[in-house]
Amino acid sequence: MRLLVLLLLFHLSTNGFSQLEDEKSVQVFKHLYSFNFEEADSIISSIDSTTESSNYNFLRAHYMRWFHLPIHNQNDSILNAYKNYLTTAEVNIELNKFNYNQINGALLSAEYNYNKGNYYKALQSGSMVYDLVKNNLDQEPEQQEVKLLSALYHYYYQYYKTENSVIGTMIWFFKEGDKETGLKWLEEVANQESIVSTEALIYLSHIYLRLENNPDKALYYANKLHQLYPNNLKFYELYIESHFSLGELTREVYSQIQELKDSEKTYFQKYGICYEAIGKNIEAELRSDEKETRLNEALSFINQNGGGSHLSSLLFRSLYHTTGDEEYLKQKNKHEVYQFALTGYTPKQKDYNYKN
Template sequence: MSKGNLPFSFSKEIHKNDNLRKVFIAVLFSISLTAHSQLFDNPSNVKLVRKCVDYIYNVQSDSAEILIAQVEERLPNHPAVPMLRGLNILWTNIPVVTIDSVFNDFSSQLRETIRLANRLDGGRQEHPEAIFFEMSARGLLAEYYADDGHYMKALSEAGKAYDLVKSGFQLSDEVPDFLMTTGVYNYFREKYPEKYPVYKPLLWFFRGGDIELGLQQLEEATQKAVLTRVEAYVYLAYIYLRYEYKPKKAQKYMWYLTETYPNNLYMKSKLLESLTADDDFKKAPYSIIEELIASDRSYYTMAGKAFQGLYFERVSGDLGKAIVAYKKGIAAGSDITGHGTYYRSLSYLGLGRIYAARGQKKDAIFHLEKAIEISESEAIDAEANAILDDIE
């Protein structure tokens, strides 16, 4: 409502009485915030968004788009809409999102999220929903710029997201979705430079994190968050697989995710990864391995063949079939750059292990050294080095 639309006498009275003017402005501002708080404070909208998110994570892209259109009808010009579309693109293509055509669509939705988040509160970065959506969009941009080797772009987005993260530290009681983002920050602010020391000089101006608090916040987010509840599960599983090296802890999250989202091959591949330690692979459903192999995406075929090799080696004891599967796994991923190194290294390790057991020293050394060369897993490095020590 503009001043020109007010009744003349009311407008005149406001200008005469400064206190009344201030009260009127405050009321207008509170009405504005109430109008904008249409997602997290509205149970009906929360229910619709949660249903949409479930379709996204179950890789039912068309069904998700129908629900996103319904969200858009209820929340026109709200950043939740492009964020949901971005997530739909992400989970339809994960983990290979950095292909130009995919990333252009993905990043375009995230840029629109940022634009609408700024519009939500006039760029003041004060409204919780505006903060959350801009922070989330910039965080995803930073993650995938880094994934594609654009480290300066990643750092730029991370720096912009950091100012919003600081606000999020104070808002997790009001908006539980901040539990996931602050949990991720607290954990990776300490753990990432610990694992990759080259980044330490670049992070000195970021507030220190807290590894245990981060894990606790992620756990809490799995119970309370709206948009980020599933992401919290995914991050916890990934942390216990690739950073804490506690695969048994990852298993409970991955069993839940694969049972809840049976169409999601990415989650199924992570479930199998969590079962690779000790004798746990005996619990691996062979039907999941077959699903991965049958995928028309080479990333999942590569993963499926690596796990099939492990199944033949450890469960059925057919080493000949294991060798064939491991080699096919390596070949299936030959056209993929920047992704799938875990599955390739798992196949090289399996071949090295079999050749070492057969006394084929030269072949064993070659494959074990190859596993170490490309590995991103300390567990694979440790096993390969232990076998090499025995050989040499």
């Protein structure tokens, strides 16, 4: 039971559920999504941390989470500061009222403790949020923020029930979810004009790309996300991988790969170098041995800079496709995080021709 709660809460907290209480908060999030960190920091600094402590800590936590990607891999000084900004949720289930900032803080706290292996603390932080969600599954919630949470619960409940037999045996502890309802509600939230719609776009891009293995739909939402926030390097991965999954190489894809490589942060450099090697592999202009060399060089860079199972699985898949070496396939399977086009699984579209 605990495992399922944590898995669900991990996904509910992945991008930060947020109801923004004033125009300053809205502007902070727009700047964070646009990677305008100086502007976001300036607005947050103008908020009184004493009289508006909840909102101040809420925004500071999100600022750190976006600036220090991935937050759970940072040094103790950064992690301690981040942890101090996280607030505790206060939910009134009976009246169905809650403080949006504190709910968000509870989800971020659950995510933080989950990634650090503190599962009991993660469960404590998230249990109140689960109590809220389970009361908003039957009827479509009017509030977009609650609708987002409920949509994610609906989807991931069925996802884990179907994809993980171990979790499937524990599913009877929880209220039933429906995947199609979850996707429908997510798409409806994504069509609204709000910050919450941005979060829905992130989830839809990820879900359709890596979980539903539907790159056409993934690209549709990744493109909308890119149009809204063209400077967000984190969003590039959804856009690039959707194109790669369709066997497409565009000028915009190459431009984004170069921006990732040119980033001052190693985290983004790893993505850029990985994607560049895969892009060269798709082009089919190089000899097989040259492709193998480039892909292995990308793997070496990733391994020398903290590793990364997802990127490694993409590279090992390309290496296996290029060389036919079964050892590369074994390594792909070992590192595989998602079963989708870029790890060798045929997408759902009809008459689809995978080019990598």
